[in-house]
Amino acid sequence: MSIEQQNGTTVLRHEPDYTPPRSWRTWLIGRPLPTADAPHQTVSKVVGLAVFASDALSSTAYATQEMLAVLAVAGTMALGHAFPISIAIFTLLVIVTVSYEQTIHAYPGGGGAYIVSRDNLGELPAQTAGAALLTDYILTVAVSISSGVAQIISAWPALYPYRVAIAVGFVLFIMLINLRGVRESGAIFAFPTYLFLGMISVTVLVGLVRYLTGSLGTVADPPELLTAGTVQSIGLFLILRAFANGTTALTGVEAISNGIPAFREPKSRNAGITLIWMSALLGVLLLGITFLATRISAVPSEAETVISQLARTALGGRGLLYLVTIAGTTVILVMAANTSFADFPRLGALLAVDGFLPRQLAYRGSRLVFSRGIALLAGVASLLIIIFRASVTRLIPLYAIGVFLSFTLSQAGMAHRWWKIGHLSPGQEVKERGSTLRPESGWKLKMGINGFGALSTAVVAVVFAVTKFAEGAWVVLILMPLLILAFSAIHRHYRHLARRLSLDAFGAPPPVLRHRVILPLSGVHRGTLEALRYARRLSDDVTAVHVSTDPAEAEKVRAKWEQWGEGVRLVILDSPYRLLLEPLLAYVQEIADHRQPNETITIVVPQFVPRHWWNSLLHTRTANMLRLALLFKPGIVITDVPYQVE
């Protein structure tokens, strides 16, 4: 410890090599890290793609299958509509990508939907975006992990009965990793992302070549068909439902716009190029997988994923290449969940600092991560996985609304930002919290692009909400407003508290006129006298109170008090129903109700300090209960005077 004096204040500082004592947590998540260790690391485009693209790219592992699951209700012939639908989704992807490209350049410090909405649309849209993103992150974990487990089950069908346990196990594992706060070292992320990209590209390429040469054939020994709904004929509503399911391929596209500061300089440029690469890969893979899946007559099933069917058909059975492809797909899905574990706590902390969520979420744990947000995410995602039995098909209806809602708000915010830029005077600069507005040419085109992006994604959000409403989207449509209400209530609480505790315009507190001390006692012994001595130091106005359930006992207390009570007055509360706490509380309340202004009431509680933990089981802990009952009464000070028997 070193001691410094600063303007009359003493500062006690640990030596630089100080480490706190070890605990069970050290074993689980590693030794605590000092605040000074916070990382400031940047990544190249190649690594950036690996770090931020896993969420988006991994959705190709389930998007096709979920389209097929909807179409299957109209019979196997209807499955052919999947490819045209995927072209529509590709178009949507292009719109969203161009739109986000502009966001990346406008917000070099990171332009997530929450920040963009807050700066350009106001508090309610920002809160909506926050709620949408939080639900999105939770569902990303649930869906990605469930899909990852579905890949494993495709390769080892015997594990099917344990899928929920395996999925929850994965979530807890990722939680632990994140609580440790692994440095996002490029290699760790790059290897599986590129493994997945490589293997899935090989699968699609081999599949295409074999299709063109006519040697592809169809899925051998296909799994049991799973349909999402009762048999019906093909129609617009069904096509839209399939489209809605397919749009889950776009989830995660926004990740790069959150992570711009992590890129090397020139940050915006590098991030933008990476975004385009990611979208291109995503689009091509989606088209390729969907095309091949319909050619080989892949069937949507809980027992085997479409990716698995495609891989074993294209690659010639369940050989080594097949296994590596499945492994790569599983790992990238798990990594997609990991992305949410980075984003959810960060957004939670942002909302907490802005006073919309409990402040604790902004507290960095011993490993410098937002540990409470991480634990919260793991808890809620595990709950979802358990409720929905780790079924991607059942989770999907809850998923994409949040994503597209945040897309819409983000793009609408950008459109409004361009409108503001268009109305600046030449040379004028306006600083906002997340970005700086400067006059810019071509703002009308840019506003048009973002506006069109907002409109398209809004339409998709509505389509999704309508077509998926009965299947589960209603849950999200109820939860999100509730979440926003909670944000407001929390915000109101903090604002109110800050105003009331503020020292602005705070005069000196009025002097205390009178100090009453109440000393509850169950018997007269050394511990009580210790408390009496303390009470008498506080005030001359001390009243000892004994709750009597037994007249003989009360008489003993009275007699002893006469000898030892130093003349302090004793009140005996008769308790015919043998209650101990209630009469005392009523008495204190009575006194509190009739006190004068500026009268302080202190309850001095003799507190038995046990030698061994089990000792405290041998005492009615009236002192503890009394404190708990009085603690939250305003204006009553509670003092615990310990007595110990050593």
Place this chain on the structure above:
Amino acid sequence: MSIEQQNGTTVLRHEPDYTPPRSWRTWLIGRPLPTADAPHQTVSKVVGLAVFASDALSSTAYATQEMLAVLAVAGTMALGHAFPISIAIFTLLVIVTVSYEQTIHAYPGGGGAYIVSRDNLGELPAQTAGAALLTDYILTVAVSISSGVAQIISAWPALYPYRVAIAVGFVLFIMLINLRGVRESGAIFAFPTYLFLGMISVTVLVGLVRYLTGSLGTVADPPELLTAGTVQSIGLFLILRAFANGTTALTGVEAISNGIPAFREPKSRNAGITLIWMSALLGVLLLGITFLATRISAVPSEAETVISQLARTALGGRGLLYLVTIAGTTVILVMAANTSFADFPRLGALLAVDGFLPRQLAYRGSRLVFSRGIALLAGVASLLIIIFRASVTRLIPLYAIGVFLSFTLSQAGMAHRWWKIGHLSPGQEVKERGSTLRPESGWKLKMGINGFGALSTAVVAVVFAVTKFAEGAWVVLILMPLLILAFSAIHRHYRHLARRLSLDAFGAPPPVLRHRVILPLSGVHRGTLEALRYARRLSDDVTAVHVSTDPAEAEKVRAKWEQWGEGVRLVILDSPYRLLLEPLLAYVQEIADHRQPNETITIVVPQFVPRHWWNSLLHTRTANMLRLALLFKPGIVITDVPYQVE
């Protein structure tokens, strides 16, 4: 409220018609009863038999079956040995009855094994008797209820899968009844006891008549045989094991000796006559049931009780008479459990008052019963039922050791008492806690009777422990010493505490030399200033302490304190690992370690009082954690100064 003054003490008394406010408990167990309502009710011999005999009489419902279960391992031929064994048990019953008859006259105030051992044998035997009785009561509940449920299942075999749930349900039901503290009204007890006696006597009589007239036959469609062990040939050990099981018929014989004060005057005489009646009924029923069971080739089984087989064979099938017999048997078994619910809490309270069990067990709840003892018994008995799947056969090996151990200690105590009486001077009187010793003629014979009783029951206890050791008796043989050790530890704790807290030879406490006040603060606001004002009233030696996880925040605190801190010194504890509590605790410990003699340290904790319960989720409750961490440190006073924002 009325106010009285007594020798300078104020006594606040409720009006006589005062009733405490209602709570959820009122609905469950009835409105609270004032202490003055404690019942003082006595019963006639006829009702007394009903009240105290249910435990003993009900054991005829399983004793025969458990003998057969042991003999069955040597083949069905061996079952014939049950009747000779029951004659041996009958003899034992006579010995125990005569022995207890003497106890009843010596202890008119109630002479349970614990009291008799305590007065005549000393502390360790008394504790042993206490431990034996407590385990006995717990097992009586588990065995009786399990046997009662077995009767129900005999009549409705479809209920077999739910037997554990039904049994636990019964235990909880009896617990509730006892928490309500039902007045032991004669009629409630008399009806089922005499119903059982009547029905089982009819069954046995009809069975005997039909046996003598040769029309009895054997059990039609007998249930699946259950044997307690692997097949072996008949031998002394097996006979002894069967005998041991049969001795469970004697459990409950001691009940009357506990309950003498409940009888009408002349109490001892009435109680004694009732004991003889009870034993006579018990003995005759045991002999009759066992004799008939072997004649009709009843088989021990988990699916149908021997009583049920006997009843339907003797009474001609599953008719109305059969059902009434089974119902009567079930009800008396449930009432036997109820007896334990009266005895266990009473003994628990007795042990608590003597300082061998936590004092809370002596506290009368809102309905004037020892609620904690009742709940404890229900909990442990339910646990046993769950562990042993409500199987009487599996519970029996744990049962009778405690009973016979307490018999032995009680009779040995009586024998020693006669010896003491024999050695009194003529006319001399010695008052003990439970009885008065007066010279008495014939003390040698009486000593011989009790001595022989003690010896016989000791032999049975040893036989039981040896023959049943491997089957489960070892559990009791380990648990009982542990229980006795716990008694001693608790006793030592209370004695030590009383000695240390005693005011005998207690001088006036030394004057306080110095009073240091420490005021932890996370920020400077109105709440903190409230606490500061209070702290400054306590002492001039106040130190404000801020744990700093963020230098900017610490600087803000320092600057504000300069303005608002009224010159009180501020210490900033730098916390590089963002810990809040640990640096503060270390600082307080440091100060406590270096304090002068008679220096008091007070921690004044500003305590936020939430407006709504959920508000407290929005604050890191450092104050609470700090108090919890410091509460059990000797010599450090903790004061909570509340601040509320309304």
